[in-house]
Amino acid sequence: MITTDVENYPGFAEGIQGPDLMVEFRKQAERFGTEFLEEWITEADLSQRPFRLETSNYNINAATLIIATGASAKWLGVPGEAKVPNGYGGHGVSACATCDGPLPGFRNKELVVVGGGDTAMEEATFLTRYAAKVYVVHRRDKLRASKIMQEKAFKNPKIEFIWNTGLEEILGEPQHGVTGVRLKNLQTNAERVLPCTGVFIAIGHKPNTDLFKGQVEMDEVGYIKTSHRSTATNIPGVFACGDVQDSTYRQAVTAAGTGCMAALDAERYLDHLPVVTLEGDEVTIEGEHLTPDHQAIIEPDGTIVANKTTVLASTKK
Numbered sequence: 001m002i003t004t005d006v007e008n009y010p011g012f013a014e015g016i017q018g019p020d021l022m023v024e025f026r027k028q029a030e031r032f033g034t035e036f037l038e039e040w041i042t043e044a045d046l047s048q049r050p051f052r053l054e055t056s057n058y059n060i061n062a063a064t065l066i067i068a069t070g071a072s073a074k075w076l077g078v079p080g081e082a083k084v085p086n087g088y089g090g091h092g093v094s095a096c097a098t099c100d101g102p103l104p105g106f107r108n109k110e111l112v113v114v115g116g117g118d119t120a121m122e123e124a125t126f127l128t129r130y131a132a133k134v135y136v137v138h139r140r141d142k143l144r145a146s147k148i149m150q151e152k153a154f155k156n157p158k159i160e161f162i163w164n165t166g167l168e169e170i171l172g173e174p175q176h177g178v179t180g181v182r183l184k185n186l187q188t189n190a191e192r193v194l195p196c197t198g199v200f201i202a203i204g205h206k207p208n209t210d211l212f213k214g215q216v217e218m219d220e221v222g223y224i225k226t227s228h229r230s231t232a233t234n235i236p237g238v239f240a241c242g243d244v245q246d247s248t249y250r251q252a253v254t255a256a257g258t259g260c261m262a263a264l265d266a267e268r269y270l271d272h273l274p275v276v277t278l279e280g281d282e283v284t285i286e287g288e289h290l291t292p293d294h295q296a297i298i299e300p301d302g303t304i305v306a307n308k309t310t311v312l313a314s315t316k317k
């Protein structure tokens with residue numbers, strides 16, 4: 001988690017700093033015997049069990065694996081965008097309106113959202129709950145967002161669109177944070193400064209899944225596909241949780257929720273109990289599949305046997 005103030009995690013009425021929340025998570029996990037290896041995984045081989053992971057110092061063999069590598073917000077790379085002290089990131093620049101929009105520093109202020117897709121429309125619309133005005137800066141003269149999201153944004157009196165325009169620089173002062181943006185009209189090359197208190201970069205996210213490409217099933221953007229009934233991926237024994245498999249909610253509490261699901265799924269799997277796969281059938285660590293209609297069991301060698309259920313006759317007391 002890179003955010004600082006977390007105002008919406010349950011149990012912290014006054015909010016909590018992201019790093020402090022992570023320290024608490026870690027202490028709690030340590031209390032239950034979790035071992036931590038602070039290493040960067042550079043290679044993963046999920047083609048056979050045990051799964052193999054490599055870091056610069058370790059070869060790790062794993063009977064089961066939970067992928068929780070998150071998703072990174074895309075940035076423009078313009079001056080002023082980097083995190084404090086190199087820019088105003090965390091001091092007026094954000095990539096998450098749901099997380100940061102309600103913060104006092106943005107309330108009743110003029111804000112800028114950069115982007116033209118669904119994320120940008122959603123962020124801009126959300127921010128109008130708190131902001132005095134929201135400018136949407138977009139490089140083209142039309143949006144990529146879905147029609148319904150566009151209409152919602154066009155109807156909102158607090159949103160003003162600035163078309164054919166690029167964000168060149170985020171301006172600010174160390175003690176006040178963001179004070180404005182330098183914009184360039186891409187048709188005329190004319191530049192101007194627009195005063196504002198916050199800038200939300202809403203040009204999408206990139207899931208951190210390059211390591212698993214070609215091995216784990218993903219959607220077209222690279223989010224890992226999981227079963228709608230569990231955290232199972234297409235590889236039995238490999239589970240995924242948090243932002244790496246969730247392009248919709250992307251919140252700390254939802255990541256923690258699916259993290260809990262993944263831990264329970266992995267534990268079940270290691271306990272030789274069946275877990276629901278991506279296709280909807282059930283599989284055990286021995287490779288036994290129970291079909292989605294529960295009518296047949298496919299043994300690891302491919303033999304299909306009927307799944308005979310025993311009907312217990314009721315008896316009168």
Ligand SMILES: Cc1cc2nc3c(=O)[nH]c(=O)nc-3n(C[C@H](O)[C@H](O)[C@H](O)COP(=O)(O)OP(=O)(O)OC[C@H]3O[C@@H](n4cnc5c(N)ncnc54)[C@H](O)[C@@H]3O)c2cc1C
Pocket residue numbers: 001002003004005006007008009039040041042068069070071073094095096098099100208211241242243244250251252253255
């Ligand atoms: C600016 C900002 C503000 C936010 N504010 C809030 C908020 O106020 N409230 C809220 O609920 N949510 C907030 N969020 C969203 C929240 O941070 C995420 O939803 C949550 O952290 C997702 O958890 P995760 O465990 O899936 O991924 P992450 O927290 O992103 O964790 C993924 C971890 O995997 C590690 N990793 C990735 N690749 C590798 C590798 N190859 N080897 C080893 N480690 C690797 C990363 O370094 C990282 O530590 C915010 C997000 C942003 C960007």
